Amino acid sequence: MDWKKRTRLLLAATVMTGLLASCSGNDSGNDGPSSASGGSSPQGTKGQSESAGVNATGFPIVNAPIKLNIFAGQAPSAPADWNNVEIWKEYAKMTNVDVNWQLTPVDSLTEKRNLLLAGGELPDAFHTARFTSVDLANYGGQGLLIPLNKLIDEYAPNFKQLMEKYPEIKKGLTMPDGNIYSLPTFYDPDFKSVVIGSELWINKKFLDALGMKEPETTDEFYEYLKAVKTKDPNGNGKNDEIPYAASGITGLIDQLKGAWGLGNRGNTHPRVDVDPKTNQLRFIPTDPHYKEVLQYVNKLYKENLFIPEILTIPGKEMLAKGSDGLYGSFLYTNADTFGDHKDDYIGANAFAGPNGDRLFSRARSPLVDVGGFAITNKNKYPEATMRWADYFYGEEGSTMFFMGIKDKSYVVKPDGSVDYTDEYKADPEFGKKYVSWAGGYYPAMLTAKTFKGGESSPANLEAAKKIEPYYPKEVWPPFTYNQDELAQFNALGTDIGNYVDEMTTKFVTGDAPFSEWDNYVSTLKKMGLEEYMKIYTAAYERYEKQ
Structure with a gap:
């Protein structure tokens, strides 16, 4: 395949699309970079912004009711109709802002969202719409999403304070043109368990039965998995234990690569880090140490130490199969779904590798999702919309967003902490009446004080x-x-990523022998890896200078 020719054709097509969209878009102006200095609480003396007709502080946000159409991505675990969720009904009363939620399932989210942006039938805002930084630069540059710098400076005191406290927020959101086009999902950096997300869990009951200590190295992890496979740690006389379970192999590879010194800048960029020898950006999937990671995973695969359907099994089915406590290890948020067996498991440590490297390479940035909320050029009330969204970056709004309604879905304990009601805990469907955050990618700040989901266990x-x-x-x-x-x-x-995914699977399963490694690396170079890394390096250098 002539990769360079294909790239030129895609480049031309994308540029033409951008030009057409820019011509049809409504120019909302460029506010330029914000000073983002100062800040105050959203509660306080009520003021009036003459230019926007919106109350600058306090509630309601506007004195005369307004209506916003907001497009949102709906995860399978989220409520079916957010218009009937209690926090949104209550927030409408507080703010005088009535939101008509336009929900799209996440499976078709990107396609539907991009069709709206291409066709011009835009909502007033996008919420939980999973915009990447590339999307934001593209649609913001076309004028379809408006710059938020000035709106943040004047109407978002909570978010403004966060940017001052955590400079990486502003660095991660500011596009090369100096504009911010979105509000993010942001996790308190000190709340490490939620920043980490999914964990690698080890069956402590199996360790005890086998007389083994918790694995600290990749060799010890292998020996543990092999023992689970062959030594009947559950003692039922059957060879029914499953050493490792997950939906796919990517998570395990990302977990293990730190044991070979890879992923030293975390997993927000899973294929790029810094080579400590040259201090230059490194494309991880062509590094010789990555080959060693795949050889290790290939050994686990060949010895049948994985759940048999690991490459195809959906996450829900993988969890259902673990309900009998047969997993020796698995990758997921926690073991709560395993009922009576949930206490069998402990979180694994980062493993040391054959060369002494030991790094938790699956670390995420607390700026979990840059594109949680964006305002379109069709919005007649951008000031009110910004105030509406900013509330959820303060403690009061964060509590409401994640916990729901006081004394109905959550209670305040004597020590001031909050917790879900017994009814909420007992019935997973009960929570859907009150909150809509399940599935992630929301525009809000999450802290240990305001969030009591599984990661806070x-x-x-x-x-x-x-x-x-x-x-x-x-x-x-x-x-x-x-x-x-x-x-x-x-x-x-897209081309490079698809090829890496394809060959990673083939190397792990043995469909491609490791004697093909040099050809694999050579093919990536022919596909334009050097040009790709030049663009990556330019973006990295901009990030460093901010």
């Missing part, structure tokens, strides 16, 4: 504490790309 907190000493010294947020870079970067990234 004692087991998760203990697992995060164990991992923290091996956290990378720096974890990159997403980088940003300018209009001149976008088309080529997208085209190259």
Whole structure:
């Protein structure tokens, strides 16, 4: 295949699309970079912004009711109709802002969202719409999403304070043109268990039955998995234990690569880090140490130490199969779904590798999702919309967003902490009446005080504490790309990423022998890897200078 020719064609097509969209778009102006200095609480003396007709502080946000059409991505675990969720009904009363939620299932989210942006029938805002930094630079550059710098400065005191406290937020959101086009999902950096997300869990009951200590190295992890496979740790006389379970192999590879010194800037950029020998950006999937990671995973696969359907099994089915406590290890948020067996598991540590490297390479940036909320050029009330969204970046709004309605879905304890009601805990469907955050990618700030989901369990907190000493010294947020870079970067990234995924699976399963490694690396170079890394490096250098 002529990869360079394909890239040129995709580049031309994307540029033409951008030009057409720019001509049809409504120019909302460019506010330029914000000073983002100062800040105040959203509660206080009520003021009036003459230019916007919106109350600058306090509630209601506007004195005369307004209506907003907001497009949102709906995860399978989220409520079916957000218009009937209690927090949104209550918030409408508080603000005088009535939201008509236009929900799209996540399976078709990107396609539907992009069709709206291409066709011009835009909502007033996008919420939980999973915009990447590339999307934001593209649609913001076309004028379809408006710059938020001035709105943040004047109408978002909570978010403004967050940017001052955590400079990486502004660095991760500011596009090369100086504009911010979105509000993010942001996790408190000190709340490590939720920043980490999914954990690798080890069956402590199996360890005890086998007389083994908790694995600390990749060799010990292998020996443990092999023992689970062959030594009947559940003692039922059957060879029914499953050493490792997950939906796919990517998570395990990302977990293990730190044992070979890879992923030293975290997993927001899973294929790029810094080569400590040259201090230059490194494409991880062509590094010789990555070959060693795949050889290790290939050994586990060949010896049948994985759940048989690991490459195809959906996450829900994988969890259902673990309900009998047969997993020796698995990768997921926690073991709560396993009922009576949920306490069998402990969080694994970061493993030391054959060369002494020990790094938790699956670390994420607390700027989890850059594209949680964006305002379109069709919005007649951008000031009120910004105030509406900003509330959820303060403690009061964060509590409401994640916990729901006081004394109905959550209670305040004597020590001031909050917890879900017994009814909420007992019935998973009960929570859907009150909150809509399930599935992630929401525009809000999440803290240990305001969030009581699975990641806040004692087991998760203990697992995060164990991992923290091996956290990378720096974890990159997403980088940003300018209009001149976008088309080529997208085209190259898609082709290269698909090929890496294909060959990673083949190397792991043995469908491609490791004697083909040099040919694999050579093919990536022919596909334009050098040009791809030049664009990546330019984005990294911009990030460093901010």
